[in-house]
Amino acid sequence: MPPPTDPQAIPAQEAELSVVGKRQPRLDGPQKVTGRSVFTDDVVLPGMLAGKILRSQHAHARIVRLDTSRAEALPGVKAVITAAHAMGMAASSTESAGEASRRRTGRAIKLKTGESVFADQVVTYIGEEIAAVAALDEATAEKALELIEVEYEPLPATMDSRRAVKPGAPQVNPEFPGNVWSEDIDNYGKPDEAFESADFVVEGKFEAGVTHNLYAEFHVAVVDFSRPDKLKVWTPTQTSYLMQHSLAPAFGLSLNQVQIIHLNTGGAFSGRGAVRPHHYVAALLSRETRRPVKVFSAGDEEFLIGRALGKNRYKTRIAANKDGTLKAFDMSCEMDGGAVGNEVGYFGWMAGLCNAWVFDLEGNRFRRKVILTHQRPNFLGHGGMMVSSNCAVAQLVAKVAKSLDMDPMDLLLKNAVEPGHTGLSGEVFASCGLKECIETVRRESGWDDKYGKLPPFHGIGVAIGAMASGAKGAFKHDTSAAMVRVGEDGLVTVYTGIPDMGQGTHTTMAMIAAEVLGIDANDVQLIAGDTDLTPVDVGAFAQRGTITTGNATRNAAIDARNQLAKHAAEKLATEQHNLVFRNGRVIRADDPDQSLSFKEVAYATLHGMEGRCVMGRGFFNSPLPYGTMAWSFDAQVAEVKVDPETGQIQVLKVTVAHDLGRTINPLAVEGQIDGQVFSAMSQVIYEELVTDDGLFLNPSRLEYKMPRTYEMPEISHHMIETHDPYGPFGAKEVGEGPVVVTGAAIIAAVSDALGGTLIPEMPMTPIRVLKAIRGSELYENGGQKP
Amino acid sequence: MAKHMISLTINGDTYDLVVSDTQTLLDVIRGDIGLKGTKRGCTTGACGVCTINDSKGRAILSCMTHVLEWDCESITTIEGLESNGELDAIQRAFIEYGAVQCGSCTPGVIMSAKALLNAHPQPTEEQINEAMSGVLCRCTGHVKVKEAIRNAHRIREASSHAATD
Numbered sequence: 001m002p003p004p005t006d007p008q009a010i011p012a013q014e015a016e017l018s019v020v021g022k023r024q025p026r027l028d029g030p031q032k033v034t035g036r037s038v039f040t041d042d043v044v045l046p047g048m049l050a051g052k053i054l055r056s057q058h059a060h061a062r063i064v065r066l067d068t069s070r071a072e073a074l075p076g077v078k079a080v081i082t083a084a085h086a087m088g089m090a091a092s093s094t095e096s097a098g099e100a101s102r103r104r105t106g107r108a109i110k111l112k113t114g115e116s117v118f119a120d121q122v123v124t125y126i127g128e129e130i131a132a133v134a135a136l137d138e139a140t141a142e143k144a145l146e147l148i149e150v151e152y153e154p155l156p157a158t159m160d161s162r163r164a165v166k167p168g169a170p171q172v173n174p175e176f177p178g179n180v181w182s183e184d185i186d187n188y189g190k191p192d193e194a195f196e197s198a199d200f201v202v203e204g205k206f207e208a209g210v211t212h213n214l215y216a217e218f219h220v221a222v223v224d225f226s227r228p229d230k231l232k233v234w235t236p237t238q239t240s241y242l243m244q245h246s247l248a249p250a251f252g253l254s255l256n257q258v259q260i261i262h263l264n265t266g267g268a269f270s271g272r273g274a275v276r277p278h279h280y281v282a283a284l285l286s287r288e289t290r291r292p293v294k295v296f297s298a299g300d301e302e303f304l305i306g307r308a309l310g311k312n313r314y315k316t317r318i319a320a321n322k323d324g325t326l327k328a329f330d331m332s333c334e335m336d337g338g339a340v341g342n343e344v345g346y347f348g349w350m351a352g353l354c355n356a357w358v359f360d361l362e363g364n365r366f367r368r369k370v371i372l373t374h375q376r377p378n379f380l381g382h383g384g385m386m387v388s389s390n391c392a393v394a395q396l397v398a399k400v401a402k403s404l405d406m407d408p409m410d411l412l413l414k415n416a417v418e419p420g421h422t423g424l425s426g427e428v429f430a431s432c433g434l435k436e437c438i439e440t441v442r443r444e445s446g447w448d449d450k451y452g453k454l455p456p457f458h459g460i461g462v463a464i465g466a467m468a469s470g471a472k473g474a475f476k477h478d479t480s481a482a483m484v485r486v487g488e489d490g491l492v493t494v495y496t497g498i499p500d501m502g503q504g505t506h507t508t509m510a511m512i513a514a515e516v517l518g519i520d521a522n523d524v525q526l527i528a529g530d531t532d533l534t535p536v537d538v539g540a541f542a543q544r545g546t547i548t549t550g551n552a553t554r555n556a557a558i559d560a561r562n563q564l565a566k567h568a569a570e571k572l573a574t575e576q577h578n579l580v581f582r583n584g585r586v587i588r589a590d591d592p593d594q595s596l597s598f599k600e601v602a603y604a605t606l607h608g609m610e611g612r613c614v615m616g617r618g619f620f621n622s623p624l625p626y627g628t629m630a631w632s633f634d635a636q637v638a639e640v641k642v643d644p645e646t647g648q649i650q651v652l653k654v655t656v657a658h659d660l661g662r663t664i665n666p667l668a669v670e671g672q673i674d675g676q677v678f679s680a681m682s683q684v685i686y687e688e689l690v691t692d693d694g695l696f697l698n699p700s701r702l703e704y705k706m707p708r709t710y711e712m713p714e715i716s717h718h719m720i721e722t723h724d725p726y727g728p729f730g731a732k733e734v735g736e737g738p739v740v741v742t743g744a745a746i747i748a749a750v751s752d753a754l755g756g757t758l759i760p761e762m763p764m765t766p767i768r769v770l771k772a773i774r775g776s777e778l779y780e781n782g783g784q785k786p
Numbered sequence: 787m788a789k790h791m792i793s794l795t796i797n798g799d800t801y802d803l804v805v806s807d808t809q810t811l812l813d814v815i816r817g818d819i820g821l822k823g824t825k826r827g828c829t830t831g832a833c834g835v836c837t838i839n840d841s842k843g844r845a846i847l848s849c850m851t852h853v854l855e856w857d858c859e860s861i862t863t864i865e866g867l868e869s870n871g872e873l874d875a876i877q878r879a880f881i882e883y884g885a886v887q888c889g890s891c892t893p894g895v896i897m898s899a900k901a902l903l904n905a906h907p908q909p910t911e912e913q914i915n916e917a918m919s920g921v922l923c924r925c926t927g928h929v930k931v932k933e934a935i936r937n938a939h940r941i942r943e944a945s946s947h948a949a950t951d
Contacts, residue, residue, distance in 0.1 A: 029881035032889035033873065035823015035864035039890060042822035139808075214924055216835060216890035218827065266890025267924055298829045382924075502888025502925040667884040671930055675887065678927025701832035701922055709928045710915035 018582055019515040020729050023667040027507045027526065028264075028500075037264045040220045040234045041296055048222070049078055049134040051285045051295040052141035053278065054148050055304060056123035056130055059374040059694035060157035060170060063121055063150060068131060070147040076140035079288040080148070082131045083118040086284055117280040123152070124172055124339040125376050126694045127304030129277050134285040134293050159694055161311060161336040161371035172339055172372035181341035181370040186352045188424035191363030194328035198319035202399045206314040207761040208388035209688040210336075211381045212306040212704060215501075217266020219297045219305055221279050225251075225286035231258045235279060236265035238272045238499055239539025240531050246275040251283065262529040268501040269382035269679065270736075271308055273541050274343070278305060303689065303699035310336035310344065310378030312385055314392040319363075320400045326415045328363035329355055331392065335385075337370040340377035345370045347380045351389035354740065356424055357466035357631060358434060359415045364424050375694055382679045383739035386465070388762060391684065394463040394744035395751065395758050402756055407451060408462050408748070409442050412635075416464065419722070427468075429631055431722035431732070433659030437635035438464060440657035440718045445637035456755070457642045461748025464635045467737035469727070470628035471542035472621075478628075479621040480549040481535035484513050484556040486564065486614035488606045490584075490599030492517060494556075495527045497537030498549045502675075503735050504668035505545040509553045511664055512728055516557035517564075518581030519598055543733035546664065547630055548620050550728035556618025563614045567605040568596055629726040632737040633659040638713075638745035642753045644773055647766030649685050649750060651713040654742060658717075661724040661732035672734050673717050680742035681713070682706045684762045792857040796821065797866030803853075811848035811856060812836045815863060823864040823893050824848060834921030835894035838863050843904035845897060845917070864893035867900065875942035876900050876934070882941070885934040887925030895921045899935050908939050 031037040068080040119128045131148050135141035156170040163169055164179040172179055195201060215236075222234040231251060237243055240260035248258045265272065278295045285293040297305055313334040319327040331352065337344045345368055352366025381387065401408040417423070419432040441462065442448065450460045472478040483495040494513050500506040510524035527533055537549055565576040568586040572579070572594050580587045587595040605612050622629050639652045654677050663669055686705040690697040698704050723730030743762070750769070751758050757776035759768055787806045794801050796819060803818055815824050815838070827835035831850040838848045841860040867874040876899050879885070886892050895918070902909055902917035909917070914935050918928065 023884075025881045025884065026886055028889070029886050030873070032886045032892050033864075033877040033880045033896060034868060035821070035893045037889050038822070039825070041826055042816075044820075214922070216827065216833070216888060216923060216925070217825075264889055267888040269924060296826070298826075302828070502890075504887070671884045671887055671926060674927040674929040675925045676927075678929075679924060682924075700830060701828050702830075706922060706924065707927075708915070708919040709932065710912075710919060712928050715927075715929060 014729065017515060017729065019511050019521055020662065020664050021666070024507060024511055024521050024665045025667065026504055027510055027522070039217055039264050039266055040222055040236055043222045043234050045222065045224060045292040048292040048294055049136065049285070049289060050138040050141045051132055051134050051282050051293045052138065052145050053129050053281055053295065054131040054145045056119060056126055056128040058123055058152050058154055059126050059159065060155040061123050061152035062155060063119065063123065063130065064153050065149065065151035066131065067149040070149065071133060071144040074140065074144050074147060076136040077133060077144045078291070079134045079285055080131060080144065081284055081288055083120040085288065086117040086280070117277050117284070125374050127376060129281060132281045132285055134289050157374040157694065159373055159375060161334050161373055164371050164373050172374060176372055179372040181337050181372050182345045183369045184345065186349060186366045188356060189361060189363040191328045191330055191365040194362035195319045195330065198327045199321045201317055201319050202396050202403065203317045204392065204396050204399065204758065205760050206316065206388065206392035206395065208309065208312045209761070209763060210311055210691060211309045211683065211687050212303050212689055213269040213271030213308050213382060214704070214706060215267030215269060215271065218302045219276065219278060220295065221282045222292060222294045223279070223282035223286045224292040225283050226290045226292065229257055231283060232261065233259070233279060233283070234261045234263060236268070236272055237262050238268045238501060238541045240497060240499065241536060241538050242273065243275050244531060247279065247283065250280065256531070260531045262499050265499050265501040270380050270384060270541065271306070272501070273539070276305065276307065300696070300699035303696050303704070304376070307377060307379035309381040309385060310338050310375060312336070312388055314389065316392050316396055318396045318400060322404065324404055324406050324411050324414050326359050326361060326397070326400065328361055329393065330365045331355060331389065332367035333389070335368060335370045336373050336375060336378060338373060338375040338377040341370045341372050344378050344380070347384045351385050353425060354386045354466065355389055355393050358417060358464045358633065360417050360421065361424060375691065381683065383736055386740040387680055387683050387743045390463065390465055390740050390744040391747045391762060394748050398461065398748045398751060399758070409438065409447060412438050412462065412464055427627055427631070430726060431630065431661060431724035432633055433720040433722040434464065434466070434633035434635070436720050437633055437657035437659055440720065441635045441637045441655045444716055444718060445639065445653070445655040447637060450639070457644050457753050459749045459751070459753025460637060460639045461745050461750070461752050462635065462637050463741050463744030463748055465737060465741040465744070466631045466633050467543055467733055467740065468628040469543045469547040469630045469632060469733035470622055471538060471544045472624060472626060472628055475538055477621050478538060478544060478548055479619070480537045480544070480552040482509070482549065482552040482556040482618045483535055484553070484560040484616040484618070486560050486602050488603050490519070490523065490602045492519060492524045493527055494524055494553060495534050496549060496553065497528070497531065497534040498545055499529060499540045501540060503540070503545065503672060504665065505540060505549065507668065508546060508550065508664050512550055512553045513557040515729065516554060516561055516581070517598065518586070519584055543736050545735065546731050546733055547727050550731060551620035552618045554618065554728040555620065556616040558616065559618060560614055560616025563612060563616065564601050564605050567608060568601045571596055630661065630724045630732045632661070632732045632734060634737045634741045636741045636745040638742065638749040640746060640749040640753055642750060642769060647769035647773070649764060649769060651681055651746060653714045653716065654745065655716045656718065656738055657720055658734055658738055659720040659722050660734040661727045662721050662730035663719045664729065664731050666719065669719060669734050670717050673738050674715055676739035677715050677742045678707060678712065680739045681746060684743040684746050685764055688763050688765065790854055792854065794853070794856055795860035797862055805853050807854060809853045811838065811851040811853050811861070814853045815848060821863055821865050825890060825893055834898060835891045837894040837897040837921065839897055839901055843901055845901035864897060867896070874900070875945065876903060876938045879934040879938040879941050883930050883934040883937060885926060885930040891921060891923045895923055895931055902935065903938055909935065
């Protein structure tokens with residue numbers, strides 16, 4: 001597909017950028033550092049009640065008796081609800097018939113996620129909702145929960161996806177005999193031919209554990225459903241759009257009768273992309289009591305209701321030739337979907353695609369099997385499941401290099417894709433700086449002085465990755481709309497539906513509008529996070545913010561600029577295309593001494609005889625029927641030390657080179673990279689929810705480990721600019737590309753530190769590292785690298 | 787449940803409060819007083835987002851502190867760092883060095899940093915690591931938070947020079 005001819009392009013304007021590329025502090029910074037930023041838990045409404053949820057204590061049991069009468073009688077209790085109150089709720093209107101038929105779980109309430117709001121007769125995991133209470137305050141609501149009497153008849157449970165598929169295993173859902181939710185094979189190119197003709201094949205296994213996304217802001221919802229025709233929901237989310245699409249049909253409302261207000265969202269990390277049971281519970285409680293209700297999860301409850309990665313088990317084969325050519329991948333993954341299974345299969349599909357983007361392969365196959373167990377329903381972690389799938393790939397690529405006695409850098413360079421490459425599923429990389437990324441990290445990490453020359457238990461590793469910027473294919477469309485209003489004082493307001501969960505998208509949108517209008521980004525304000533006010537936007541996931549909402553915002557700003565240009569051109573006695581908007585002025589390109597101030601133009605336009613209201617409208621939806629238009633590329637080198645006595649891994653330095661097309665805000669980009677290095681390092685070394693029969697043994701922020709300040713490595717960032725033809729000012733994503741690479745680089749470095757020993761699972765906890773060391777050649781050789 | 791009358795000074799304002807045995811400082815700050823800048827996180831002392839400063843400028847986990855023990859005491863919350871409409875140097879450093887992302891942990895992170903800077907205006911790397919290890923932040927990976935703390939004294943000195951010029 002050729003680069004687009006942009007009817008809106010304004011070459012004189014964009015030849016020199018004055019806002020894009022500057023270190024712009026966040027526009028909401030002053031609010032956030034003073035405690036003035038309002039988060040959902042800060043919302044207090046008149047007459048608001050506190051909601052609390054009674055959760056299953058069994059992984060699999062029949063509810064023999066459920067008696068709420070004592071709770072109802074407690075003074076201060078306004079409502080007690082159970083499955084009976086949630087009957088008749090419809091599944092989402094957006095799902096296909098096929099999806100809906102899969103979701104017939106034989107239980108009372110089927111929602112878009114496949115989960116039921118309350119367990120009906122049978123509970124299938126610990127933490128499943130059984131009943132809920134609304135009371136005057138949280139203490140009363142908690143007391144009421146204790147008064148609800150539940151009698152269970154425990155049933156045999158299946159907790160492990162390997163055992164779940166064996167004959168005779170306890171069944172999670174009668175509609176899915178054998179506990180197999182779905183089984184798919186994605187074939188790209190010609191994997192069979194490539195494996196047959198290859199010189200050799202390497203194989204390996206890899207496992208990734210159960211996680212929680214650990215956002216700073218806990219799960220919380222404030223819901224006001226006191227009017228039957230308006231459901232107002234305050235909650236942290238990545239997508240108000242999909243929340244509307246889930247909640248409206250469930251309550252028999254039209255989409256815009258559901259108002260989602262997402263205020264500030266305290267982190268998301270891929271974990272806030274769907275409506276969860278507590279949202280429905282709060283709505284039901286509010287409907288029942290005709291009062292606003294807040295549901296806030298504290299302490300270990302946060303871990304019970306989190307939806308993140310379940311156990312994933314990979315088997316990977318790579319076909320290669322003796323000259324170092326990688327020919328094909330064949331990966332299969334057994335995914336523990338938990339008790340529902342609905343959401344995880346899609347992420348396997350994504351991982352299968354993502355694995356192959358960076359390599360010029362002949363074939364790629366990904367088999368994914370989603371298995372039901374009596375564990376928490378699973379979703380995805382930061383970086384989807386690509387953090388772990390890329391680890392599995394990187395380990396084997398390193399193994400190929402080692403078996404050929406080839407420097408891994410040379411192997412990656414030999415196989416890396418280039419601009420104009422057409423991938424196995426038809427994707428075209430209009431811009432691609434992958435080789436430059438690899439060369440940059442090679443140079444900046446001192447690779448050539450270190451690889452193969454470090455002492456035992458000190459290692460260096462490299463990994464690469466790519467990420468799509470945009471969501472087409474994941475959803476029916478990939479729409480973002482934006483509006484840009486110019487006030488008579490020259491201040492500009494951007495209306496956008498995209499949430500800012502910390503990534504800085506709102507500041508990015510302000511910078512894009514400011515660049516087009518030639519004003520300071522600090523003179524732009526955002527109206528965001530309220531579906532009653534903001535135009536449609538699918539949401540902040542699948543790395544669509546910068547490219548999709550960014551293009552919509554740019555188009556809206558261009559529309560507003562054109563409205564102003566009409567007046568300015570008349571005033572300056574020139575044509576509109578001869579105008580440049582820069583540094584707060586509207587300037588004649590051919591005669592820069594002739595100019596007007598932006599404010600003057602705004603005032604005169606608004607008060608002209610035409611009575612013009614300057615409101616630009618912008619829109620973007622990828623013109624492709626399927627697939628995204630721009631890919632980021634990334635290479636990283638990690639350097640680590642392993643303590644052979646304790647098994648602890650110390651990450652010394654991570655060098656990151658990321659092809660982001662164009663850097664809109666270097667300050668934000670560095671922050672994004674830092675956070676992703678942290679998160680991936682956390683996932684491969686620290687984070688694991690330890691479960692025992694479905695019960696989390698470490699559901700607390702003390703015991704579920706993340707790196708602390710003193711454990712963070714030095715991070716060196718390098719932004720590679722390739723000016724993508726589809727991105728606003730050439731920009732692509734930087735919100736998920738780095739996280740899927742850091743982990744793989746660390747795992748390769750650990751393997752190098754252990755003389756080539758692979759640790760076949762993540763996180764690489766001390767016990768697993770010690771196990772690997774004990775079984776390694778390094779141990780046999782008394783610490784000498786073989 | 788027994789009720790008690792206490793007096794508590796928050797950001798220089800003194801409140802007479804009727805509190806119960808079980809109420810924490812966090813409950814009172816957010817609930818009774820209505821100052822929402824101090825965030826409610828795990829409520830078990832594990833995440834640090836509820837951190838405030840005591841009268842000596844030390845970091846306190848407000849979710850783990852019974853308010854009854856704080857009769858006649860004085861505390862500072864995130865709302866109390868500004869003086870005469872000017873942001874504190876650490877607040878400005880957080881904005882300038884990009885140490886704020888989602889902002890949910892930011893009040894707790896800043897109050898922990900403030901406590902550190904109260905004791906050590908130019909802290910060593912070790913002191914920063916020690917003081918900040920009690921607050922969890924996933925967005926920033928601590929990197930720019932540490933940069934802001936390292937540079938806070940420069941911002942403070944620059945503004946005090948500006949004031950005397």
